[in-house]
Amino acid sequence: MTELLVFEWRRLRSLRATWVLVGLVVGFALLADLAVGLGNLNQPVDAEGVAFQVVQRDLLIRWLVAAAIGAQAFGHDFRYGTIRPTLLAFPRRGQLLAGKVLAASLLSAAAALAASAVSIALVLALTTWDASLFADPRLWRSIALGTVTTGLVAALAVGLAAVARGSGLPVVLIVLWAGVVEPLTVVGLGGGAAPLLPFLSLVQLTAYAPVSQDLGAPGPLAWVVFPLSLAATLATARLVLPKRDATTS
Amino acid sequence: MIQARGLTKRFGSTLAVDDLSFPVEPGKVTGLLGPNGAGKSTTLHLMLGLVRGGGRTLFEGRPYRELACPMRVVGAMLEARALHPRRSARNHLRMLAAAARVPDRRVDQVLDEVGLAPVAHRRAGGFSLGMAQRLGLAAALLAEPRALLLDEPANGLDPHGVAWLRQLLRAQAAHGRAVLVSSHLLAEMQLLADHLLVIGRGRLLADEPTDRLLHRSRRQVLVRSPDADRLAQLLVGQGATVKRRGAGELTVSGIDTQTVGELAHQHRLRLYELASRNASLEAAFLELVDGQVDYLQAGAGRP
Numbered sequence: 001m002t003e004l005l006v007f008e009w010r011r012l013r014s015l016r017a018t019w020v021l022v023g024l025v026v027g028f029a030l031l032a033d034l035a036v037g038l039g040n041l042n043q044p045v046d047a048e049g050v051a052f053q054v055v056q057r058d059l060l061i062r063w064l065v066a067a068a069i070g071a072q073a074f075g076h077d078f079r080y081g082t083i084r085p086t087l088l089a090f091p092r093r094g095q096l097l098a099g100k101v102l103a104a105s106l107l108s109a110a111a112a113l114a115a116s117a118v119s120i121a122l123v124l125a126l127t128t129w130d131a132s133l134f135a136d137p138r139l140w141r142s143i144a145l146g147t148v149t150t151g152l153v154a155a156l157a158v159g160l161a162a163v164a165r166g167s168g169l170p171v172v173l174i175v176l177w178a179g180v181v182e183p184l185t186v187v188g189l190g191g192g193a194a195p196l197l198p199f200l201s202l203v204q205l206t207a208y209a210p211v212s213q214d215l216g217a218p219g220p221l222a223w224v225v226f227p228l229s230l231a232a233t234l235a236t237a238r239l240v241l242p243k244r245d246a247t248t249s
Numbered sequence: 250m251i252q253a254r255g256l257t258k259r260f261g262s263t264l265a266v267d268d269l270s271f272p273v274e275p276g277k278v279t280g281l282l283g284p285n286g287a288g289k290s291t292t293l294h295l296m297l298g299l300v301r302g303g304g305r306t307l308f309e310g311r312p313y314r315e316l317a318c319p320m321r322v323v324g325a326m327l328e329a330r331a332l333h334p335r336r337s338a339r340n341h342l343r344m345l346a347a348a349a350r351v352p353d354r355r356v357d358q359v360l361d362e363v364g365l366a367p368v369a370h371r372r373a374g375g376f377s378l379g380m381a382q383r384l385g386l387a388a389a390l391l392a393e394p395r396a397l398l399l400d401e402p403a404n405g406l407d408p409h410g411v412a413w414l415r416q417l418l419r420a421q422a423a424h425g426r427a428v429l430v431s432s433h434l435l436a437e438m439q440l441l442a443d444h445l446l447v448i449g450r451g452r453l454l455a456d457e458p459t460d461r462l463l464h465r466s467r468r469q470v471l472v473r474s475p476d477a478d479r480l481a482q483l484l485v486g487q488g489a490t491v492k493r494r495g496a497g498e499l500t501v502s503g504i505d506t507q508t509v510g511e512l513a514h515q516h517r518l519r520l521y522e523l524a525s526r527n528a529s530l531e532a533a534f535l536e537l538v539d540g541q542v543d544y545l546q547a548g549a550g551r552p
Contacts, residue, residue: 089348
């Protein structure tokens with residue numbers, strides 16, 4: 001598995017698209033914090049405000065980038081025919097899937113964490129704050145879950161790309177599902193439906209407080225809905241990958 | 250040692266590879282020869298488990314997917330353009346080097362071996378077909394594998410490149426490696442391969458040393474005569490094998506030109522043409538694949 005992770009890291013690292021996507025996450029956080037911070041220069045900020053700026057505000061952007069990074073893991077291979085050299089290097093397809101999931105998730109989570117670190121630094125530099133906010137476990141929980149959920153979205157995109165054999169469709173599916181289908185479902189059925197919806201359940205989990213997202217408190221279901229969707233997607237990919245010829249999309 | 254057994258692949262109703270079994274011995278260059286669409290590439294893909302189908306191929310006694318470090322056992326080049334166009338040649342190889350646990354200095358060494366050192370940092374998308382082939386070869390050679398499987402490696406190479414490739418593959422075989430090369434370039438195969446596997450419409454038509462295949466064609470005699478039917482009967486009576494090549498034309502094997510001429514003279518049969526066919530792989534190949542070609546323009550395929 002170490003060879004596979006180094007292989008994937010070198011694959012990702014040697015593509016400009018990877019750095020553009022990571023730069024997008026960090027750059028967006030930087031610009032948004034500068035704009036907000038300069039507008040509220042030296043205004044007091046509490047832990048909930050920090051959690052909003054550092055995690056919630058950019059969550060969809062981070063997930064979108066994570067989806068793109070994850071989708072490229074297989075998408076590029078099928079698009080450019082590099083799936084053949086990849087499979088010659090790692091012929092066990094289940095292992096290859098696992099390696100790509102791990103690499104894309106780690107990179108996406110690292111990008112989210114870097115963006116959070118930049119945000120915290122800027123928020124603290126531009127606002128007035130009390131040291132006690134760092135003692136608030138809900139702030140750290142929000143940051144940690146924001147990072148983990150970004151990695152999970154990347155993993156979902158890897159699985160979808162393995163099934164779709166391309167990178168476009170998985171990103172479109174995730175954007176449509178997270179950005180259109182789920183919000184419309186909540187509009188129709190009310191906030192109580194959120195824990196049953198994969199992406200909104202993640203939004204609930206990452207929230208500093210339930211009220212901050214108007215979605216209600218995350219029940220126990222919120223912890224399992226997305227992981228179950230992810231497990232089903234990866235199981236399908238695991239089943240489908242070995243049954244297909246290594247042809248380009 | 251590579252041993253392929255019962256390789257079979259069907260695309261819909263088309264049987265692309267039909268129960269192929271053959272060994273590829275170490276220390277030899279084995280040529281996989283066949284016309285376009287004969288199933289050469291599909292055979293290589295099947296051997297490496299890249300396409301699903303029947304049969305199995307054992308590399309040193311194990312299927313490819315069960316090898317602990319496959320790139321150290323088999324180096325394969327299946328498609329020169331299987332590269333990300335925006336990745337440099339060196340980065341492409343460094344990525345593969347990680348898979349084979351090969352140090353970066355070997356990457357630079359193999360780039361030098363294939364003549365790509367000056368363009369190592371250039372994006373592979375800008376490479377000519379010949380350069381992409383060299384990069385594909387570099388990838389195959391990277392982990393110094395004990396066997397090589399190369400699909401049409403001479404495609405896109407200039408004459409110097411083809412000569413270089415021939416030398417390289419001969420040297421690999423001389424080091425005891427098993428080398429399997431698919432090609433439709435007959436003249437090149439005649440110079441390169443020690444042993445030939447000829448396939449047509451997915452079926453194995455010949456599995457024999459190149460010399461023997463050449464020898465087979467050496468005995469062929471071309472005859473053009475208005476009395477071809479009568480002459481054919483007489484030749485068959487003498488133990489020759491006769492194939493009709495069109496109106497009044499025969500290809501005769503198992504007998505020499507002198508015997509054919511004397512037989513015709515004895516029976517007062519007219520001959521318009523009597524010639525022995527040059528010893529060439531092309532002649533042997535065309536004889537073998539006659540009727541086994543899927544994509545053929547009108548009037549082609551006749552020697």
